[in-house]
Amino acid sequence: MKENTPLLQVQDLKVYFYTEEKEELRAVDGVSFYLKEGETIALVGESGCGKSVTSLAILRLIDSDGKIQGGKIILRGRDLLSLSEKEMREIRGRDISMIFQEPSSALNPVYTVGDQIMEAIILHQKLPRPQARKAAEEALRLVGIPEARKRLDEYPHELSGGMKQRAMIAMALSCHPKVLIADEPTTSLDVTIQAQILELIAELQHRLNMGVILITHDLGVVAGMAERVVIMYAGKVVEEGSRWDIFHHSFHPYTWGLLHSIPRLDIKQEKLAIIPGAVPDPLNFPSGCRFRNRCPLADELCLTEPQWREIESQHYVYCHHYSQVEVLKTRGFER
Amino acid sequence: MNDTPLLQVQNLKQYFPIRAGVLRKIVDWVKAVDGVSFEVSPGETLGVVGESGCGKSTLGMSIMRLYEPTEGKVFFQGQEISSLQSSQLKNIRRDIQMIFQDPFTSLDPRMHVGPIIEEGMKVHHLASLPEIRRRALDLLEKVGLGAEYFSRYPHEFSGGQRQRIGIARALALSPRLIVADEPVSSLDVSVRSQILNLLKDLKKEYQLTYIFISHDLAVVRQVCNRVMVMYLGKVVEIAEGEVFFSTPYHPYSVALISAVPVPDPDYEVKRIILSGDVPSPINPPEGCRFHTRCPVAQEICQQVEPVLEQKEKNHWVACHFPGSLSYKGQ
Amino acid sequence: MNRETRRILRRLLSNTSAILGFVLLIFFVVVAIFAPLFAPPPPNKDPYIMPIVTWSSNPLPPSPEHPFGVAGKRDIFYGVVWGTRTAFRVGIIVTLISTALGLLVGAVAGYFGKLWDEVLMRITDIFMAIPFLVAAMVLTTILGAGLDKVMIAMTAFSWMYPARLIRGNILQIKEEQFVLAAKALGVSDFSIILRHVLPNTIFPVLIQASMRMGSLVITAAALSFLGVGAPQGYADWGALLNYARNWMLGGQGEALKYWYMTVFPGAAMVLFVLAWNLVGDTLRDAFDPRLRL
Numbered sequence: 028m029k030e031n032t033p034l035l036q037v038q039d040l041k042v043y044f045y046t047e048e049k050e051e052l053r054a055v056d057g058v059s060f061y062l063k064e065g066e067t068i069a070l071v072g073e074s075g076c077g078k079s080v081t082s083l084a085i086l087r088l089i090d091s092d093g094k095i096q097g098g099k100i101i102l103r104g105r106d107l108l109s110l111s112e113k114e115m116r117e118i119r120g121r122d123i124s125m126i127f128q129e130p131s132s133a134l135n136p137v138y139t140v141g142d143q144i145m146e147a148i149i150l151h152q153k154l155p156r157p158q159a160r161k162a163a164e165e166a167l168r169l170v171g172i173p174e175a176r177k178r179l180d181e182y183p184h185e186l187s188g189g190m191k192q193r194a195m196i197a198m199a200l201s202c203h204p205k206v207l208i209a210d211e212p213t214t215s216l217d218v219t220i221q222a223q224i225l226e227l228i229a230e231l232q233h234r235l236n237m238g239v240i241l242i243t244h245d246l247g248v249v250a251g252m253a254e255r256v257v258i259m260y261a262g263k264v265v266e267e268g269s270r271w272d273i274f275h276h277s278f279h280p281y282t283w284g285l286l287h288s289i290p291r292l293d294i295k296q297e298k299l300a301i302i303p304g305a306v307p308d309p310l311n312f313p314s315g316c317r318f319r320n321r322c323p324l325a326d327e328l329c330l331t332e333p334q335w336r337e338i339e340s341q342h343y344v345y346c347h348h349y350s351q352v353e354v355l356k357t358r359g360f361e362r
Numbered sequence: 363m364n365d366t367p368l369l370q371v372q373n374l375k376q377y378f379p380i381r382a383g384v385l386r387k388i389v390d391w392v393k394a395v396d397g398v399s400f401e402v403s404p405g406e407t408l409g410v411v412g413e414s415g416c417g418k419s420t421l422g423m424s425i426m427r428l429y430e431p432t433e434g435k436v437f438f439q440g441q442e443i444s445s446l447q448s449s450q451l452k453n454i455r456r457d458i459q460m461i462f463q464d465p466f467t468s469l470d471p472r473m474h475v476g477p478i479i480e481e482g483m484k485v486h487h488l489a490s491l492p493e494i495r496r497r498a499l500d501l502l503e504k505v506g507l508g509a510e511y512f513s514r515y516p517h518e519f520s521g522g523q524r525q526r527i528g529i530a531r532a533l534a535l536s537p538r539l540i541v542a543d544e545p546v547s548s549l550d551v552s553v554r555s556q557i558l559n560l561l562k563d564l565k566k567e568y569q570l571t572y573i574f575i576s577h578d579l580a581v582v583r584q585v586c587n588r589v590m591v592m593y594l595g596k597v598v599e600i601a602e603g604e605v606f607f608s609t610p611y612h613p614y615s616v617a618l619i620s621a622v623p624v625p626d627p628d629y630e631v632k633r634i635i636l637s638g639d640v641p642s643p644i645n646p647p648e649g650c651r652f653h654t655r656c657p658v659a660q661e662i663c664q665q666v667e668p669v670l671e672q673k674e675k676n677h678w679v680a681c682h683f684p685g686s687l688s689y690k691g692q
Numbered sequence: 693m694n695r696e697t698r699r700i701l702r703r704l705l706s707n708t709s710a711i712l713g714f715v716l717l718i719f720f721v722v723v724a725i726f727a728p729l730f731a732p733p734p735p736n737k738d739p740y741i742m743p744i745v746t747w748s749s750n751p752l753p754p755s756p757e758h759p760f761g762v763a764g765k766r767d768i769f770y771g772v773v774w775g776t777r778t779a780f781r782v783g784i785i786v787t788l789i790s791t792a793l794g795l796l797v798g799a800v801a802g803y804f805g806k807l808w809d810e811v812l813m814r815i816t817d818i819f820m821a822i823p824f825l826v827a828a829m830v831l832t833t834i835l836g837a838g839l840d841k842v843m844i845a846m847t848a849f850s851w852m853y854p855a856r857l858i859r860g861n862i863l864q865i866k867e868e869q870f871v872l873a874a875k876a877l878g879v880s881d882f883s884i885i886l887r888h889v890l891p892n893t894i895f896p897v898l899i900q901a902s903m904r905m906g907s908l909v910i911t912a913a914a915l916s917f918l919g920v921g922a923p924q925g926y927a928d929w930g931a932l933l934n935y936a937r938n939w940m941l942g943g944q945g946e947a948l949k950y951w952y953m954t955v956f957p958g959a960a961m962v963l964f965v966l967a968w969n970l971v972g973d974t975l976r977d978a979f980d981p982r983l984r985l
């Protein structure tokens with residue numbers, strides 16, 4: 028796509044939480060990636076790896092237990108971390124919008140769908156109510172909700188899960204943002220509804236030329252949607268590349284293991300690969316490489332932090348032994 | 363596999379009352395499972411798939427008699443269990459066990475892991491106390507946890523480890539049939555394959571039979587010999603696994619398969635996007651329950667309910683126009 | 693000690709109001725246990741009957757012999773000290789019995805549901821609708837006055853609170869899959885309630901019970917104050933206050949002349965209630981699952 032300067036750049040972002048016992052929880056620890064205009068990138072990782080925290084940090088919506096401890100978030104040359112809260116409010120919803128995983132809890136049950144969409148429109152576009160209502164209706168139509176005018180006056184509980192997610196998308200897109208962050212937009216939906224929503228997002232992205240950050244743990248969704256993929260593990264980015272790089276020659280053992288351990292619909296796999304162990308406790312991440320206690324390639328070197336290396340053009344990996352990942356093909360993932 | 367079925371389900375119905383008003387009068391029924399019949403042969407893994415709310419879990423619970431079925435019969439090894447008194451039910455519990463979806467709520471948070479596994483054996487007086495303890499330790503070992511975990515609380519474990527505990531609990535009674543209700547869907551992606559492989563291995567070792575409930579077709583493809591698809595409380599298709607995935611007959615099955623994202627950027631399918639949502643099981647559509655979303659529906663589909671028929675050997679489908687939709691590019 | 697226990701302990705100890713609550717409670721316990729040392733009873737007499745120390749029925753202000761003064765011919769200090777025992781006795785017995793009763797009713801209603809629930813909860817509603825003081829007075833008039841009668845009346849009208857609470861909790865726990873899992877193992881309903889449901893619902897009930905402990909003592913005092921509680925001369929805070937009834941407004945414009953008759957027993961009561969409420973609060977904070985990490 029376009030080869031100009033990135034629309035949004037996240038550099039070395041660190042977000043730490045503090046528990047009641049004053050322990051430091053490094054939920055996001057030096058995350059960098061970029062998003063170009065009109066492209067879709069996927070932020071992939073397992074539960075607790077820091078995907079949502081990263082996206083909330085971009086909007087500066089981390090709650091009071093947490094702090095952004097470093098890094099830069101640059102939107103078209105402006106560092107969002109240096110803005111005042113008031114300036115930030117202008118950005119939210121107008122330049123960057125977000126849709127959430129749980130459509131049912133992200134909509135306020137006591138207001139009609141229309142009221143909630145109009146709220147953002149009135150706030151950012153300063154339209155009077157009748158026009159805002161028109162715009163809201165238009166937004167609902169855009170996301171394919173039939174009988175949009177009637178739906179404006181309905182309450183969230185009167186809509187099905189898929190409909191709610193559509194309404195959320197309508198709300199997020201009502202002010203034509205440049206960046207849309209979709210945090211697991213389909214995880215709580217059925218596959219047939221998921222297919223509808225993903226298609227909708229892809230189509231709108233194309234039509235409105237938005238940059239989309241798609242957050243998911245489903246590599247299947249990634250393969251169909253994203254141009255570039257950012258793989259996260261335990262608060263760090265471990266690999267980044269185009270989707271072909273990631274799916275066809277990944278270099279990080281975690282990416283490799285993930286791709287071989289997930290059940291696939293298209294082929295019968297005799298035995299699934301296994302990544303041993305479990306995701307580490309965020310209060311006790313291993314030192315050095317955080318994947319080392321599950322990694323078949325780990326040795327003493329992995330007690331130290333790996334470097335962030337560009338091994339092919341635009342293909343980055345964070346691993347000491349990336350060059351040996353090929354041996355996993357023959358040896359499997361068992362240690 | 364031999365021919366006499368291990369489990370036979372005949373016209374099973376499970377309705378839940380909807381009450382309203384001050385008097386809590388029954389105003390309507392949720393027809394969660396509405397006339398389901400199928401058989402399970404010993405040694406097989408039958409996958410039950412379908413979208414949220416189609417009645418998969420309810421079916422599992424009714425078979426287990428955790429709910430009292432509204433209508434229909436369930437036979438286990440030829441014995442009717444749907445009419446047993448609750449006192450006689452206890453014996454059946456030994457033969458049919460369940461693995462639950464949510465490893466965070468399926469273990470009593472105030473009990474140690476050991477006693478959780480031992481509880482069933484104690485209730486059924488399967489052995490002396492020291493022997494029960496020894497077996498529990500064995501089982502812990504078997505599901506890949508060490509004996510050192512015996513006196514820990516469930517909250518000290520990750521989701522995958524808890525699911526292992528749940529599996530050990532189910533195995534403790536040496537059941538013949540295990541109903542596994544979404545055993546991996548709440549687990550981290552990187553631990554799912556551990557549990558799936560464990561279930562496969564245990565099946566071989568103990569000659570288990572599974573009813574494997576899942577909404578994830580990819581998982582079902584990897585672990586099941588046969589697949590049964592449900593839509594709004596009804597069975598719409600039953601087929602051998604490989605046949606099902608290569609030539610599904612029911613338009614809903616086809617759409618379902620085509621909608622599953624495959625982790626391969628080169629994989630191309632004709633994605634069939636169904637319009638609309640699943641209707642409510644309180645007032646299911648007349649005729650074929652799928653006609654409101656079906657891309658190939660005709661006049662007759664709105665009026666006549668198709669019956670589940672054997673279209674080919676061991677391939678059952680309930681549709682007026684089976685096979686008229688395909689997800690493979692033409 | 694595991695992490696959970698440590699966390700709870702730390703929470704308990706890091707909170708000043710928690711510490712105040714425990715200190716107060718311990719103070720009352722000490723007073724109750726060592727009552728014979730603080731206020732030695734006359735030999736061969738029922739120590740719970742406050743000995744008569746003067747023949748005039750006029751109250752006497754605090755003096756070295758009677759540090760809290762004298763009311764109704766009896767030593768207020770003696771009454772306050774031995775009244776502590778009465779307060780604990782009434783509080784603990786009523787709380788225990790009513791909680792047990794409530795547990796039974798709530799557990800049956802919640803676990804078995806359907807008709808059981810319907811019937812038991814309607815009965816509970818009826819009991820809750822009756823104004824307690826009125827009912828207690830009617831009941832004590834029927835049964836006759838006396839501390840045990842008061843306790844019966846109070847038990848009869850306080851089991852509903854734990855019953856409701858436990859029922860609500862059970863309805864919630866019942867949906868948890870581990871209860872289904874136990875059923876699937878063939879565990880009987882009775883053991884499921886005993887082994888799985890109650891241990892998971894008991895904490896809120898204990899917390900509520902400790903809060904109720906304080907208010908029960910006030911109620912008992914109110915009944916004594918109204919004259920339907922403890923018999924004449926019984927060491928009870930409410931009974932002490934009863935003596936103050938006729939002197940409350942003070943004589944001839946000296947409104948505060950007889951302050952000691954109300955202040956000392958009153959303070960004991962207020963502090964006692966405060967202690968239990970602080971302890972209850974602390975327990976709730978410490979075990980509130982919403983605050984859990």
Ligand SMILES: Nc1ncnc2c1ncn2[C@@H]1O[C@H](COP(=O)(O)OP(=O)(O)OP(=O)(O)O)[C@@H](O)[C@H]1O
Pocket residue numbers: 044045052054072073074075076077078079080081090092093244309
């Ligand atoms: N408000 C908070 N207070 C304390 N810790 C938090 C808070 N929010 C998130 N965390 C911690 O930060 C880490 C990353 O959480 P995050 O929500 O970003 O995960 P995620 O990748 O979005 O996972 P999921 O797939 O489950 O949504 C987790 O360990 C989580 O416990």
Ligand SMILES: Nc1ncnc2c1ncn2[C@@H]1O[C@H](COP(=O)(O)OP(=O)(O)OP(=O)(O)O)[C@@H](O)[C@H]1O
Pocket residue numbers: 378379392393394412413414415416417418419420421577643
């Ligand atoms: N105890 C109950 N009382 C009333 N309705 C119920 C009850 N259990 C389930 N239902 C309803 O029955 C229908 C089928 O539910 P069930 O849980 O069996 O679906 P499922 O296929 O397991 O879905 P999921 O994939 O979401 O687990 C749903 O509409 C549900 O709301």
Ligand code: SF4
Pocket residue numbers: 612613614650651652653654656657658659660663668680681682683684
């Ligand atoms: S019966 Fe008709 S509506 Fe139903 S699935 Fe078949 S073609 Fe579609």
Ligand SMILES: [Mg+2]
Pocket residue numbers: 078079080210
């Ligand atoms: Mg998240």
Ligand SMILES: [Mg+2]
Pocket residue numbers: 418419420543544
């Ligand atoms: Mg279910």
